[in-house]
Amino acid sequence: QVQLQESGPGLVKPSQTLSLTCTVSGGSISSGGYYWSWIRQHPGKGLECIGYIYYSGSTYYNPSLRSRVTLSVDTSKNQFSLNLSSVTAADTAVYYCARGKYDGGSRDASDYWGQGTLVTVSS
Amino acid sequence: EIVLTQSPGTLSLSPGERATLSCRASQSVSNNYLAWYQQKPGQAPRLLISGISSRATGIPDRFSGSGSGTDFTLTISRLEPEDFAVYYCQQYGSSPPDTFGQGTTLEIK
Numbered sequence: 001q002v003q004l005q006e007s008g009p010g011l012v013k014p015s016q017t018l019s020l021t022c023t024v025s026g027g028s029i030s031s032g033g034y035y036w037s038w039i040r041q042h043p044g045k046g047l048e049c050i051g052y053i054y055y056s057g058s059t060y061y062n063p064s065l066r067s068r069v070t071l072s073v074d075t076s077k078n079q080f081s082l083n084l085s086s087v088t089a090a091d092t093a094v095y096y097c098a099r100g101k102y103d104g105g106s107r108d109a110s111d112y113w114g115q116g117t118l119v120t121v122s123s
Numbered sequence: 124e125i126v127l128t129q130s131p132g133t134l135s136l137s138p139g140e141r142a143t144l145s146c147r148a149s150q151s152v153s154n155n156y157l158a159w160y161q162q163k164p165g166q167a168p169r170l171l172i173s174g175i176s177s178r179a180t181g182i183p184d185r186f187s188g189s190g191s192g193t194d195f196t197l198t199i200s201r202l203e204p205e206d207f208a209v210y211y212c213q214q215y216g217s218s219p220p221d222t223f224g225q226g227t228t229l230e231i232k
Contacts, residue, residue, distance in 0.1 A: 037221075047168065047211060047223040062220040063124075096167055100215075107216040109158035111179060113167035 002026040004097050004114035012091075012121050018084040022097030022114060023077070029055050030075040035102045037110055038071065038082045040093040050095075053080055054102065087121045094118050125150055125214050129224035135232040142199040144227045146212035151192045156216035159188055159197045162226075163208045171210075172197065199229075207231050 008020035022036070029036065037052040051061040053071040061069045070083040084091060095117055098110035126149040136142055146157070155175045160168035170179040172188035175195060185200040199206055209228050215221040 046225045047213075049221040049223075060219055064220075098167075106154065106156075109156075109170055109173040109213060109215055111170045111173075113169075116167050 002099060002112045004099060004112055006095060006097050006114045006117040008117065008119070010118060010120060012087055012119060013123050014088055014121055015086055018082070018087050018091060018095075018119055018121070020082045020095055020097075020117065020119070021079050022081070023079050024099070025078070028075075029073060029078050029080065031055075033102060035100050035107055036073065036080045037098045037100060039096045039098055039110075039113075041096070041116070042090075042093045048093075050082065050084075052100075089121050092119065092121045124220060125152065125218050125222055127212050127214060127222055127224035129210075129212060129227045131227060132225075133228045133230060135230050136202055137232045138202050138204055140202050142197075142202055142206070142229055144197040144199075144210055144212075144229070146190075146195040146197070146224050148193040148195070148214060150218075152195075152214045153218065154216065155191075156214055157188075157190070157195050158213045158215060159186075160211045160213065161206075161208050162211065168211060202229075204231075 003025045005023045012018045035052045038050040053059045059071050068085045073080040098113040100110040101108040128147045130145045157175045159172040162168045176188040187198045189196050209226045212224040
């Protein structure tokens, strides 16, 4: 059974960089056939796709966040990470990591999700 | 970016009743890349349906998806107490960024 677990600081100061890691267990990121996403949910609001990464390191970023987002993957640790720079209070949200299937030509919906981690941006 | 609009915002029904949730896209969703998720308070979203109508592993057959183009529907044939939650539609895979609807809250009447 695949499991994903987010980790990182729950409090980040304005203008600093938010850094989160998702650790995958029960499956190998480097086995291919999947894409790995970050999705956030503002308090009491809907869901927003931040971006996703393949085990090869290829990435896609939401244009609304592209200038501030960096995703990376560490196959040796079976982890992938999110860095979001220059944060403001508007970045306060629950951040989820998730996995979706990829067959080389198309992506499927995300079938496994982490439990989510609340990140608050405040001084 | 494809905008998804869900209706109604809130649906009040009783256990045993049939629920019909709607999702309308601002442009055609290609390749049937439309999914539905269920989210309960304090939990991550749970994939119910992908590819418009394919149930995810372990999802009961009272959940069904239908539609095409810009109009999609999630139907729950007979509501169980555990079905009361927030439901999101999502388009993915063809027109990035992936986007979600704003959600429909299914509450007990």
